[in-house]
Amino acid sequence: MCLSVAQKDLPRGGNLWGMKAVLRRSGCQYWALKPDHSLPALEEFSVCVNIQRSINNSAWTAFTYLHPDQSRVDLGLGGRGGKLHIWLFGMNWTVPDTLTVGQWYSVCITWSCSLKQLQLLISGRDAVVANIQPVGMACRLAAGGSLTLGVAHYFVEGKLTVESGTNLQGDITLFRVWGEIRSPELQSSHTCTDGKVLRWHERAWDTYTCPAVTDDTLVCGKGTHT
Numbered sequence: 521m522c523l524s525v526a527q528k529d530l531p532r533g534g535n536l537w538g539m540k541a542v543l544r545r546s547g548c549q550y551w552a553l554k555p556d557h558s559l560p561a562l563e564e565f566s567v568c569v570n571i572q573r574s575i576n577n578s579a580w581t582a583f584t585y586l587h588p589d590q591s592r593v594d595l596g597l598g599g600r601g602g603k604l605h606i607w608l609f610g611m612n613w614t615v616p617d618t619l620t621v622g623q624w625y626s627v628c629i630t631w632s633c634s635l636k637q638l639q640l641l642i643s644g645r646d647a648v649v650a651n652i653q654p655v656g657m658a659c660r661l662a663a664g665g666s667l668t669l670g671v672a673h674y675f676v677e678g679k680l681t682v683e684s685g686t687n688l689q690g691d692i693t694l695f696r697v698w699g700e701i702r703s704p705e706l707q708s709s710h711t712c713t714d715g716k717v718l719r720w721h722e723r724a725w726d727t728y729t730c731p732a733v734t735d736d737t738l739v740c741g742k743g744t745h746t
Contacts, residue, residue: 536720537712538741539732540693543670544574548730549687552680553667557724559585559697559717561663563633566702567595568715569669570739572624573690578602581686582627583695584672588664595661597627598672598686608638609658615640615648624739626694626711630701633659639701644708669695669725693738694720712740 541551553559571582581598584607592610599605603614606629619625619642628641636659640648666673669692672683696715714720722732 534722536693536722536732537714538734538736538738540691540735540738541669541727541730542691542733543688543730544690548728549682550668550670550673551692551728551730552669552673552726553718554724554726557718558664559661559667560699561660562697562699562717563660564631564699564701565661565717566628566630566698566700566707567696568626568628568702568707569597569695570624570626570693571619571688571690572692573619573621573688575689576621577689579685580688580690581668581670581672581683582688582692583667583669585661585665585667586673586675587662588666590666590675593672594665595629596672597629604640606638606640608652609654611652611654613638613650618642626707628702628707631661632701639704641704641707644704644711647704691735693735694740696720 543549569582573580579600581596583597584593585595587594593607594609596607597605599617602617604617606613608631626643630639636652638650638652666680670688672686673680674683675681697718698715699717718724
């Protein structure tokens, strides 16, 4: 069966439900969160993103949130050497990579400072829970960091620079953030709920040469979100 995907420019200021970032070429590798939509400090949070990989590259990145002093990755998700990697407060955890190329997956990460608990949920199942003692004073997500979808990044003389060999080569949609823990049951039953801290909205993102693309096959299309 052949599925057609229409591509068009997004009206300025519109929501992105039913649309995705297509990150599959050298000139179109990532989106970046605009500075005026930077995240606040969060002692507990849920972050969800839908991703589809188009090739089985050994290193890829769904998203990276860099601490505002650029010293560490405060939060990130990607794959390296056949394992899923979750970065939190400069530390790194791995689980087996079960994401098949060509399929969509909803991946959610939750963190609670009071519980010292990190949780990974993939498409409403395969929940992985880790009890963590953060190093030093790191217990909450720092405010005002830089966020990219599709690549890892760092800064050179104040300029955001892509970390070579970390790009996704695929599609991303529905990157959302809540300032609370969403249970696996809530995430499974309310997959099309927009974030409270960060919504899936055009005004939040610098898309550069990668305009959002309409895809009528997406599970959560335009008009389906709450």
